[in-house]
Amino acid sequence: MIQQLSWKVGGQQGEGIESTGEIFSIALNRLGYYLYGYRHFSSRIKGGHTNNKIRVSTKQVRAIADDLDILVAFDQETIDVNYKELHSKGIIIADAKFDPQKPEDTEAQMFAVPFTEIASELGTSLMKNMVAIGATCTILNLDISLFKEVVEEIFGRKGEAVVAKNMEAIKQGAEVMKEKLGEQTGIMELEKADGQKRMFMIGNDAIALGALAGGVRLMAAYPITPASEIMEYLIKKLPSVGGTVIQTEDEIAAATMAIGSNYAGVRAFTASAGPGLSLMMESIGLAGMTETPLVIVDTQRGGPSTGLPTKQEQSDLMAMLYGTHGEIPKIVIAPSTVQEAFYDTVEAFNLAEQYQCPVIVLSDLQLSLGKQTVEPLDFSKVEIRRGKLIQNEADLAELNDKTYFKRYEVTEDGVSPRVIPGMKNGIHHVTGVEHDETGKPSEAASNRKHQMDKRMRKIENIQFDNPIYTDAKHEEADLLVIGFNSTRGAIEEAKGRLEKDGLKVNHAQIRLIQPFPADELMPLIQSAKKVAVIENNATGQLANIIKMNAGNHNKIRSIVKYDGNPFLPHEIHTECKELF
Numbered sequence: 001m002i003q004q005l006s007w008k009v010g011g012q013q014g015e016g017i018e019s020t021g022e023i024f025s026i027a028l029n030r031l032g033y034y035l036y037g038y039r040h041f042s043s044r045i046k047g048g049h050t051n052n053k054i055r056v057s058t059k060q061v062r063a064i065a066d067d068l069d070i071l072v073a074f075d076q077e078t079i080d081v082n083y084k085e086l087h088s089k090g091i092i093i094a095d096a097k098f099d100p101q102k103p104e105d106t107e108a109q110m111f112a113v114p115f116t117e118i119a120s121e122l123g124t125s126l127m128k129n130m131v132a133i134g135a136t137c138t139i140l141n142l143d144i145s146l147f148k149e150v151v152e153e154i155f156g157r158k159g160e161a162v163v164a165k166n167m168e169a170i171k172q173g174a175e176v177m178k179e180k181l182g183e184q185t186g187i188m189e190l191e192k193a194d195g196q197k198r199m200f201m202i203g204n205d206a207i208a209l210g211a212l213a214g215g216v217r218l219m220a221a222y223p224i225t226p227a228s229e230i231m232e233y234l235i236k237k238l239p240s241v242g243g244t245v246i247q248t249e250d251e252i253a254a255a256t257m258a259i260g261s262n263y264a265g266v267r268a269f270t271a272s273a274g275p276g277l278s279l280m281m282e283s284i285g286l287a288g289m290t291e292t293p294l295v296i297v298d299t300q301r302g303g304p305s306t307g308l309p310t311k312q313e314q315s316d317l318m319a320m321l322y323g324t325h326g327e328i329p330k331i332v333i334a335p336s337t338v339q340e341a342f343y344d345t346v347e348a349f350n351l352a353e354q355y356q357c358p359v360i361v362l363s364d365l366q367l368s369l370g371k372q373t374v375e376p377l378d379f380s381k382v383e384i385r386r387g388k389l390i391q392n393e394a395d396l397a398e399l400n401d402k403t404y405f406k407r408y409e410v411t412e413d414g415v416s417p418r419v420i421p422g423m424k425n426g427i428h429h430v431t432g433v434e435h436d437e438t439g440k441p442s443e444a445a446s447n448r449k450h451q452m453d454k455r456m457r458k459i460e461n462i463q464f465d466n467p468i469y470t471d472a473k474h475e476e477a478d479l480l481v482i483g484f485n486s487t488r489g490a491i492e493e494a495k496g497r498l499e500k501d502g503l504k505v506n507h508a509q510i511r512l513i514q515p516f517p518a519d520e521l522m523p524l525i526q527s528a529k530k531v532a533v534i535e536n537n538a539t540g541q542l543a544n545i546i547k548m549n550a551g552n553h554n555k556i557r558s559i560v561k562y563d564g565n566p567f568l569p570h571e572i573h574t575e576c577k578e579l580f
Contacts (some may be wrong), residue, residue, distance in 0.1 A: 001191045003058050005140070006065035009132065010051030010082055011074030013042055019154075020072070020129035021052030024136065026150045028056050029200040029373060032193030036061045036489070037371040038566065043225070043309045049077050058191050062337060062372065062489025066570045069188055070139060071108075072132045074115070076100060083108065091188075093135050093177070095128065111135075111180045118172050127169040134173025138181060141189040144170045199374040203367040206338045206374070207297055208233035210345025211269060213382045217243035218268035220257035222250055225309045226365045227271045227299040251276035255283035255296070262293045263430070265389070265420035267349055271297035274316045275306070281323045284358050286432050288328025291408065291416065291455065293352035293359075297345075300364040300485075302564050311564030312365045314485055315537040317545065320360050321514055329355065329414075329458040332514040334362040336469060336488040338374045340511065341367065346382050347464070354387035355458045356415060362513065364536065366486035366566045388417045396425040404428055404438035410450050414457030459515045467512035468520050471495070474504040479576060480528035482521075484510045484542055486566065487534045493569035498576055505576075510542065516549040531556045532576050538562040 009020045018039065025035050036055045042048030055065045068085035071078070073094040083092065083106050090108035094100035095115040102110040113135050115128035130151075137144050147170055155162045178185055208230045211219070219234050221227070235245045248254040254270040261268035272280065277298050287294035300316045302308025320332050331351050335341040345361055352359040390396060396405070396419065407428035409416045416437075419426035429439030434451060436442040471492070472480075479498065483491050488509045498505045508524050510517070525531055525546075533543035533556060540558030547553050559575045561567055 001189055002069075003191055004061070004065070005056040005070070005188060005190055006053065006068045007056065007070045007072070007136065008051055008053040008068055008082060008085070009072040009074075009129075010049065010078030012077075013044065013048050013050040014046035015074060016126060016129040017050050017052055017074070020132060021054055023129075023147065023150050023154065024133055025054055025371065026200060027147050029198065030149070031146065032195040032198070033057065033190070034060050034198075034373040035200060035371070036063065036373070038064050038366065039369060041310050043306075049081055051078065051082060056190065058193055060373070063493055063569055064490075064566060066568050070136060072136065073100065074128070074132075079103065091139060093132065093139075095132075111177070113173065113176055113180070115173070118176070119169055122165050122169055122172075127166055130166045130169035131173035134170035134175075135177040137170070138174045138177035138185055139188050141185065144174055197376075199376065200371060201338060201374055202229060202369055202371045203335075203338050203341045203363055204229035204299070204369065205233055206341040207271070207345045207361065207363065207368075208237070209377075210342040211295075211349070212237055212241070213342075213379065214346040214349040215267045215384050216269060216349065217241065217266050218258070218261045219243075219245045219270065220248050220254040220261070220268065221245070221270045221272065222248050222254055222276060224251075224273045224276050226301055226368045227273050227276075227297065229369070230271045230297060251279040252283060255280040255294070256286070258296075259283060259287050259290075259292050259294055262352075263290075263421065265391075267353075269295035269297065269349070271299065273299050273301050273309070274303045274319070277316065277319065277323070281325070284330075285324040285326055285328060287358045288324065288330065288455070289326075289432050289434075290430055291356040291418075293349075293356055295348045295352050295359050295361065297361045297363065299368040300362065308564045310365070312486075312566045313536050313562060313564065314364050314487075315541065315562070316362070317513065317537070317541040320362060321545070327452075327456070329357045329455055330514055331355065331357065331359040331459070331462060331464075332362055332512070333359065333464070334484045334511055334513050335367070336483075336485055336509045336511060338367070338372055339377070342377055343381065344511070350383070350385040351462065351464070353389060354385055354415070355462060356387065356418060357455075357458060362485065364485045370486065388415055390417055390419045390423070390426070393424050396423060404440075406437040407439050408435060408451060408454075409437050410454045412457075413461060414454050416454070462515055464512050467510075467517035469509040469511055470507065470524065472506035472508065472524055474506055475527060476504070477506040477528040478503045478530065479579065480506045480508060480524050480531045481534060481572070481576065482508045482510065482531060482542070482546065483534040484513065487536070490567040490569045490572055491534055494572035494576060497569070497573045501577065503580070513545070516545065518549040521546070522550050525550055525552050525555065528555065530579050532559050532579060533557070534559050534567060534572055536561055536566070
């Protein structure tokens with residue numbers, strides 16, 4: 001019996017690799033196992049190597065496994081590219097069609113199973129993925145009947161005959177594998193899961209669901225990897241609550257359309273990746289100057305330019321903080337789990353309206369597209385706060401009809417009253433140039449200073465629960481490990497290994513990047529002998545931001561990875577050990 005399994009399926013993009021992993025994962029999730037899946041795919045519609053690595057465990061997992069138990073290969077390239085991840089007792093299940101060759105420098109066993117031949121005899125070679133699932137079932141000693149419900153959900157609309165053929169493909173795959181394994185059947189049998197029902201979703205789905213729960217009724221966006229799933233989810237869901245998704249001609253239009261909708265009183269947002277955010281920078285400045293709420297989701301990917309559009313990177317950090325011209329108040333949130341992605345997205349819309357400024361929800365490809373088990377979401381935690389938005393005309397009745405509403409009134413907390421356009425006695429001017437309290441253009445030096453100070457005062461008192469996730473049990477630590485976004489899972493596992501090595505290790509995951517939570521982070525840095533900052537970029541952007549805000553340059557070391565792949569736990573463990 002094993003407590004966790006690492007399983008990977010690979011082949012050419014477009015031949016059912018994603019659906020193979022999806023069917024396998026959903027079935028095991030419904031048994032109560034915790035899962036974490038990560039897809040490696042090419043930036044093209046069809047062709048090129050792709051794989052889906054799935055970790056199955058009886059305990060919560062938030063990172064890709066270091067090694068591999070089972071590799072399902074639909075072509076030789078899958079073996080050649082991935083076999084080194086297999087441990088000595090690993091297994092390769094390969095399609096016999098391409099005459100698979102096992103590399104000489106691996107101790108893993110290899111079995112050639114006629115995936116394509118069996119599937120073709122049943123009617124179509126497309127069902128070879130189901131044969132592969134059947135073969136996997138034999139190794140894990142899984143009852144193939146547990147896939148019946150999933151197969152019916154996916155193929156039921158095509159008729160009972162299609163469902164029956166897919167189940168037959170699974171059955172025959174299992175039987176052929178039994179013949180090849182002999183007495184080895186069930187050699188990687190998993191311990192039983194707890195049977196609890198949990199969600200299984202990618203970060204983008206959680207972001208989209210958070211937007212929906214947070215009261216969004218319009219999403220304006222241009223499709224881009226790895227943000228497009230947010231659009232796809234809301235295209236299906238928003239119409240049911242009277243909302244809509246508009247695909248714009250570009251990201252400039254998307255941002256300005258979201259600004260206009262928010263100005264009109266409708267919660268709206270946009271989502272993109274690094275290239276799209278570059279186009280939005282002038283609009284973000286417009287939202288800051290006009291003090292219009294604006295939420296933007298940035299799903300980071302490899303750059304610059306088109307870069308590595310389907311690969312992991314965390315290199316947009318400085319751009320999010322300093323990309324706009326001039327100085328505006330801005331909030332940048334960086335969730336580190338799928339659950340946080342949901343709750344933080346809800347909160348982003350509250351903060352945008354409370355402080356009347358741009359709020360960026362910063363994600364990365366691994367968090368946005370990595371699919372994982374999620375505990376049931378608590379919708380009782382969802383609340384909608386609209387700040388100083390005046391929605392009742394009676395509240396403006398005391399104003400004279402000819403008096404301009406002080407939309408940009410200088411206030412102690414920096415937040416001015418706001419009205420929905422068209423409200424009686426709420427007339428005011430809106431412009432991207434500097435303006436006075438009523439919105440009329442003004443270049444007076446005293447007015448400029450008053451308005452600038454007012455805007456910047458907003459971020460002095462921002463309330464954000466748990467700006468840093470901490471696992472800090474040691475008052476005096478040998479090492480503090482810091483990360484943001486999806487690095488959390490790999491850091492958590494590396495921390496456990498470092499402590500087994502005898503080191504006292506604390507962990508901090510930064511969830512609020514701007515305004516930076518220096519007061520909360522400083523005690524953790526000061527109580528540690530050394531600090532390691534883990535991030536997927538070449539220049540140590542988070543480490544530099546920490547140095548800017550919290551000092552302690554002599555303690556801080558950057559551990560970076562920028563080859564397009566996420567961190568593995570053993571990489572962080574090894575790099576951190578080398579600091580001592």
